[in-house]
Amino acid sequence: MTDQVPVRAAKTSLEIINKVRELEGAGVSELANELDKPTSTVHDHLRTLESEEYLIKSDSKYYVGTQFLDLGEHARSRHKMYTIARQEVDELATQTGEHTNLMIEEHGRGVFLYKSKGPDTVQLDTHAGMRVPLQTTAMGKSILAFRPSEEVDEIINRHGLPQLTEKTITDRDELYDELDEIQKRGYAYADEERVKGMRSVAAPITNDKGRSVAAIGVTGPKRRLRGQRLREDVPDLILSSANVIEVNPSHS
Structure with missing residues (x-):
């Protein structure tokens, strides 16, 4: 069962990214409510995605970062x-x-x-x-x-x-x-x-x-x-x- 955990985690990260894009920016609580996931889980994913420069944070909201522009153009x-x-x-x-x-x-x-x-x-x-x-x-x-x-x-x-x-x-x-x-x-x-x-x-x-x-x-x-x-x-x-x-x- 443990080999399924990374797959589930990756899926959660992608769901969060897509929801941030759909909402054109969102905070932790809003995303947790939209995705019906624990706030702590969403917060951990958001922090990781921000540290890896896939999301940016501004005024308590997260937005899709330009890292995706580089990937998309590639x-x-x-x-x-x-x-x-x-x-x-x-x-x-x-x-x-x-x-x-x-x-x-x-x-x-x-x-x-x-x-x-x-x-x-x-x-x-x-x-x-x-x-x-x-x-x-x-x-x-x-x-x-x-x-x-x-x-x-x-x-x-x-x-x-x-x-x-x-x-x-x-x-x-x-x-x-x-x-x-x-x-x-x-x-x-x-x-x-x-x-x-x-x-x-x-x-x-x-x-x-x-x-x-x-x-x-x-x-x-x-x-x-x-x-x-x-x-x-x-x-x-x-x-x-x-x-x-x-x-x-x-x-x-």
Whole structure:
């Protein structure tokens, strides 16, 4: 049984870090109440995390430290897809004037690996490292559409289909119907499924076996992403960018 103690302790530390991030700073008592753990336990973990420079303390509250910035940038820079696709994401943002993102799948969630802002962008909550349910974004759906159904089922069984807006897909059969359409069309849409008032278009980046390894997408306000721009212009640009990434010799 003793070999389980370090694992449990590590899990507690990670829960505390995530809760500090979620609350944008918190004190010992608040964290103990939120996590339903003894105050003494939370205090010990916080002191350890502070001494190791993963958390900082200010005015009786703990905050996530910049140590994670170093770790996150290391994780991103070693990811081959980031190196290959960054220039295409930047060019697509310039061409469309909108938010352009690169997403990968990790542990069954969509992870924003890189983001570029065009000259006409509105404020969005997305940032590098942000994790979202795959079925709530065009990029996530395009990744799922080019994965085996068994893998999609595993992801749904693990994470469910959480609802973020009234338009989020929460039904498994409805999702599979849409994934079939995405396979035929080659790209995906999301219409206010994660953020109200925003639409997205995305295409998968696939390997030589046709399996999605990432996705590239454009997000903008409904009033700008509509008509021919939504149906033809932006999808054509995204498909072209995805193709450039796929034929890069480093991709495979």
